[in-house]
Amino acid sequence: MxxxxxAAIGETAGHEKPVRRQWLRPDARPAALVLLATVALxxxxxxxxxxxxxxxxxTAILITSIFLVxxxxxxxxxxxxxxIDLSIGVVMGIGGMIxxxxxxxxxxxLVYALPTALVCCAxxxxxxxTGVAVAKLPPFIMTLSSGTTFFGIGLALTAGSSQQPVAxxxxxxxxxxxxxxxxxxxxxxxxAVLATLVQxxxxxxxxxxxxxxxPGAARVLGLPxxxxxxxxxxxxxxxxxxxxxLLAGYSSSATLDMGNALLMPTIAAVVIGGARVTGGxxxxxxxxxxxxxxxxxxxxxxxxxxxxxLRSIIQGGIIIGALLLQSSRSAQRH
Amino acid sequence: MSPALxxxxxxxxxxxxxxxxxxxFELKRGQVCGLLGENGAGKSTLVKSISGVVWPDTGExxxxxxxxxxxxxxEGNRRGVSTAFQELSLVPTLSVAVNLFLPHPExxxxxxxxxxxxxxxxxxxxxxxxxxxxKPSVLVGDLPLGMRQRIEIVRALQRKPSVLLxxxxxxxxxxxxxxxxxxxxxxxxxxxxxxxxxxxxxxxxLCSRCVILRNGRKVMDSDVESxxxxxxxxxxxxxxxxxxxVSRTPAIRVGLAPRLEVRNLKGPGVEDVSFKLAPGxxxxxxxxxxxxxxxxxKALVGLSPVTGGTIAVDGIHVAIRSPREALKHGVALVPEExxxxxxxxxxxxxxxxxxPVIDGVTRFGLVNRAAERRAVGAVTPSVNLSxxxxxxxxxxxxxxxxxxxxxxxxxxxxxxxxxxxxxTRGVDVGAKQNIxxxxxxxxxxxxxxxxxxxxxxxxxxxxxxCLVMYRNAIAGxxxxxxxxQDRLLSIxxxxxxxxxxxxxxxxxxxx
Numbered sequence: 001m002x003x004x005x006x007a008a009i010g011e012t013a014g015h016e017k018p019v020r021r022q023w024l025r026p027d028a029r030p031a032a033l034v035l036l037a038t039v040a041l042x043x044x045x046x047x048x049x050x051x052x053x054x055x056x057x058x059t060a061i062l063i064t065s066i067f068l069v070x071x072x073x074x075x076x077x078x079x080x081x082x083x084i085d086l087s088i089g090v091v092m093g094i095g096g097m098i099x100x101x102x103x104x105x106x107x108x109x110l111v112y113a114l115p116t117a118l119v120c121c122a123x124x125x126x127x128x129x130t131g132v133a134v135a136k137l138p139p140f141i142m143t144l145s146s147g148t149t150f151f152g153i154g155l156a157l158t159a160g161s162s163q164q165p166v167a168x169x170x171x172x173x174x175x176x177x178x179x180x181x182x183x184x185x186x187x188x189x190x191x192a193v194l195a196t197l198v199q200x201x202x203x204x205x206x207x208x209x210x211x212x213x214x215p216g217a218a219r220v221l222g223l224p225x226x227x228x229x230x231x232x233x234x235x236x237x238x239x240x241x242x243x244x245x246l247l248a249g250y251s252s253s254a255t256l257d258m259g260n261a262l263l264m265p266t267i268a269a270v271v272i273g274g275a276r277v278t279g280g281x282x283x284x285x286x287x288x289x290x291x292x293x294x295x296x297x298x299x300x301x302x303x304x305x306x307x308x309x310l311r312s313i314i315q316g317g318i319i320i321g322a323l324l325l326q327s328s329r330s331a332q333r334h
Numbered sequence: 335m336s337p338a339l340x341x342x343x344x345x346x347x348x349x350x351x352x353x354x355x356x357x358x359f360e361l362k363r364g365q366v367c368g369l370l371g372e373n374g375a376g377k378s379t380l381v382k383s384i385s386g387v388v389w390p391d392t393g394e395x396x397x398x399x400x401x402x403x404x405x406x407x408x409e410g411n412r413r414g415v416s417t418a419f420q421e422l423s424l425v426p427t428l429s430v431a432v433n434l435f436l437p438h439p440e441x442x443x444x445x446x447x448x449x450x451x452x453x454x455x456x457x458x459x460x461x462x463x464x465x466x467x468x469k470p471s472v473l474v475g476d477l478p479l480g481m482r483q484r485i486e487i488v489r490a491l492q493r494k495p496s497v498l499l500x501x502x503x504x505x506x507x508x509x510x511x512x513x514x515x516x517x518x519x520x521x522x523x524x525x526x527x528x529x530x531x532x533x534x535x536x537x538x539x540l541c542s543r544c545v546i547l548r549n550g551r552k553v554m555d556s557d558v559e560s561x562x563x564x565x566x567x568x569x570x571x572x573x574x575x576x577x578x579x580v581s582r583t584p585a586i587r588v589g590l591a592p593r594l595e596v597r598n599l600k601g602p603g604v605e606d607v608s609f610k611l612a613p614g615x616x617x618x619x620x621x622x623x624x625x626x627x628x629x630x631x632k633a634l635v636g637l638s639p640v641t642g643g644t645i646a647v648d649g650i651h652v653a654i655r656s657p658r659e660a661l662k663h664g665v666a667l668v669p670e671e672x673x674x675x676x677x678x679x680x681x682x683x684x685x686x687x688x689x690p691v692i693d694g695v696t697r698f699g700l701v702n703r704a705a706e707r708r709a710v711g712a713v714t715p716s717v718n719l720s721x722x723x724x725x726x727x728x729x730x731x732x733x734x735x736x737x738x739x740x741x742x743x744x745x746x747x748x749x750x751x752x753x754x755x756x757x758t759r760g761v762d763v764g765a766k767q768n769i770x771x772x773x774x775x776x777x778x779x780x781x782x783x784x785x786x787x788x789x790x791x792x793x794x795x796x797x798x799x800c801l802v803m804y805r806n807a808i809a810g811x812x813x814x815x816x817x818x819q820d821r822l823l824s825i826x827x828x829x830x831x832x833x834x835x836x837x838x839x840x841x842x843x844x845x
Contacts, residue, residue, distance in 0.1 A: 201700040203692040210689055213680040220667055220675045221689060222658035280680040
């Protein structure tokens, strides 16, 4: 009896009106929007240039998007916790260089080279994470300076580019196909499914959202924030390493700076996909859509033979545009 | 003559919560009008609407008969509306002098702020307002809360406003007469004052009229003299809530080791604190704001460092360096700052509650929604949180429901000792009853509560025993029979209680 009475008070006193359920979860909306934009981009290119948009060309876009899809997963995890990883470009280069340097054009050493490269890349990430979580350095300074340092180390040990091609097996992987689909596309599908599960299905993923949403509450609640932060930067290093290895296989050789051009797009993919730059919101599906959109855009720019300057302007403009859209959306809420 | 301030039917919503609904009132020239209401009744939102911090969704405000829609505090100031905020609006990294003249300190021809001139002017202004113990060159961050509050008040007054809003100005003030004198002087100069407080004696001393808000609506607007204290309290509804709460029988389990035993605990903001908390006991912590309650709670869960003393849980000495370790020993904190330390505003209510046990509701490494729902469903009835809120983002819920979710989360963690810091602040009446019921059930089942509240009547009615803190130390330890608001307040204000020699002697012996 008492319970019933207090329940009634609770309902009326709060003045709460339930929000209407929408057919699409709000956090999936940016992903859908970006995918639509990608389709629109392809269709409009097709209208301008009927040669564009062949199946081969679309698969080629998918294959070139794989580096961004992989690397921006790591970036997305870091951004989810409220940080940022500016060492991704360098780590990609280092991953590729280790593979190229160790295999020297033969497959014999590949079984050792792959784990070595991945462990090194993840290790750089762990160092970043430790700096951020334990030494409490601001993430952008920590990752930027560790990136610069490791670039320097790489430059001292190598000449900055591999002297020999990477293992042929890797090159074959990037150009082979299975059941009519290129192997990299299979890889992309499997990776996307796993990444979605990790970020949006596991308990660890849930904790990352909590950390990014309110670091203070995460601390009071006793979430293992230090370990999670280190793990997240480690994962980002690992993803960058994988992307670097794939990139080396794709271009059959490696240079230390080959990943630099991909750093900004990893951030862009995450932001376009609807993730909040300060952490706590955004799903991997959005990041994936953002990566696909940017890769399509990049191909379009190449086909239109626009200058490098224009390419940068478009990329920067898209990030700023996405951020403006985000802030106007959150301003509406308040 | 048109009234100094006329508020016509303003409403304001935050997400799904209505903070103000159709509130209208008038403030005549040279009048002091009291604004009363429970925490969360909408007083602060009303003040913010008038001062220009938030914009009301509907309704209009007239200032001296002219339309007034301030888009910022600065615009409000320019129109002659000045505010001393409850959560002070001073910049801690700047000096008292600079703070007094914010946002636009006087500049010389080169556009530079001359510190010495500024401090001279500041000293004059402070002197004018009867403040003699604060140097203008000191950084505000280095001052205790009471001094900051005085600066906040002086800053609002020195602008010579036509309408002055004082939001709980005596919360941290030791010398209320100082403020009353200033108010009398301002009224003599035709300033109109809206005085927010929930202290009745202040309202009776200062105000000719008073407006009472409850759940965002105006429930009363009348002369103070014609109203009895009971009438005012009933309208505020705050007092009656606790009093209607059935007084429970003590559930203290005797003969067991204390759930929490703290001896000579020292740390930043905590000076030599000792107490015992038995299983099944609700131990209150009273004190005026800023007397160490917050630091004590933080030290107990390892959020702030402990420099001396011991903590024992269930008779075993433990070192607690983080909330994580505290939770391992069964001690969980429900923090003071709900927004920044309590909720994860981007997550659903369900995810907020299940967070402590999220690792336990997985299958093949993935969160099993059905298991999560079951786990959460097991605790929500204890706080009477409606299931229909679970799927919504917690940010869209009212303060009361957010607090219920946070308490549900504390329950789900399985902690046997909860440290509740002001769990009913900014919470509506219904939720308060639910929270009291949850607390009673928790101790009945053998749990222990350390319960800090700024509302003395809660402590009086809910606690088995109550500690009173003064200047970061424990100044009193009152058993249930001796609890009264007056008693708590007098000890919290620094008057030594006569019969309380035993504890002081004991703690000295310990040290």
